[in-house]
Amino acid sequence: MTADHTIANIYAALEQVMDPEIPVLSVLDLGMITAVTIEDDTAHIKMIPTFAACPAINFIQQRIQEAVAGATGMPVRVTIDKEAHWHSKRLSEAAKEKLRNFGIAPPGIHEGELRAEMLMNTPCPHCGSKNTYLRSPFGATLCRAVHYCKDCGMVFEQFKPVG
Numbered sequence: 355m356t357a358d359h360t361i362a363n364i365y366a367a368l369e370q371v372m373d374p375e376i377p378v379l380s381v382l383d384l385g386m387i388t389a390v391t392i393e394d395d396t397a398h399i400k401m402i403p404t405f406a407a408c409p410a411i412n413f414i415q416q417r418i419q420e421a422v423a424g425a426t427g428m429p430v431r432v433t434i435d436k437e438a439h440w441h442s443k444r445l446s447e448a449a450k451e452k453l454r455n456f457g458i459a460p461p462g463i464h465e466g467e468l469r470a471e472m473l474m475n476t477p478c479p480h481c482g483s484k485n486t487y488l489r490s491p492f493g494a495t496l497c498r499a500v501h502y503c504k505d506c507g508m509v510f511e512q513f514k515p516v517g
Contacts, residue, residue, distance in 0.1 A: 373410070374413055399433075405496045458513055459513065
């Protein structure tokens with residue numbers, strides 16, 4: 355198997371590693387993978403957490419290791435990339451659509467500075483209305499806020515914008 359073919363197999367395996375808190379998004383959808391290399395017959399994957407204090411990091415690293423080892427038969431080393439920082443612009447457009455379909459509003463688009471106002475009038479993922487309000491800047495996880503839609507009456511979460 356060539357290195358290019360093995361790298362392709364690694365990426366295919368990573369597509370199957372879903373976020374434990376948002377199971378419709380893979381680590382690739384989230385933009386968590388910063389590098390995939392093969393060094394001394396070992397797959398080396400660098401990743402970044404969506405939030406520094408994310409309690410699922412060790413679990414995600416283990417899932418990556420299991421998926422890639424299963425797909426390639428090689429030893430796998432998964433490390434945190436200390437040179438890169440996650441930001442919400444790393445989410446692909448497909449990931450944003452998957453979030454909406456799952457009932458979570460994607461993060462708002464921002465250029466530079468993040469402000470609290472960015473959580474206001476978030477479009478409802480259920481009906482699309484912007485007639486919403488922020489109920490709490492703190493959701494079920496650190497990366498989400500809770501909103502209410504005045505038009506359809508649904509409570510929903512938003513994946514917070516991160517710079």
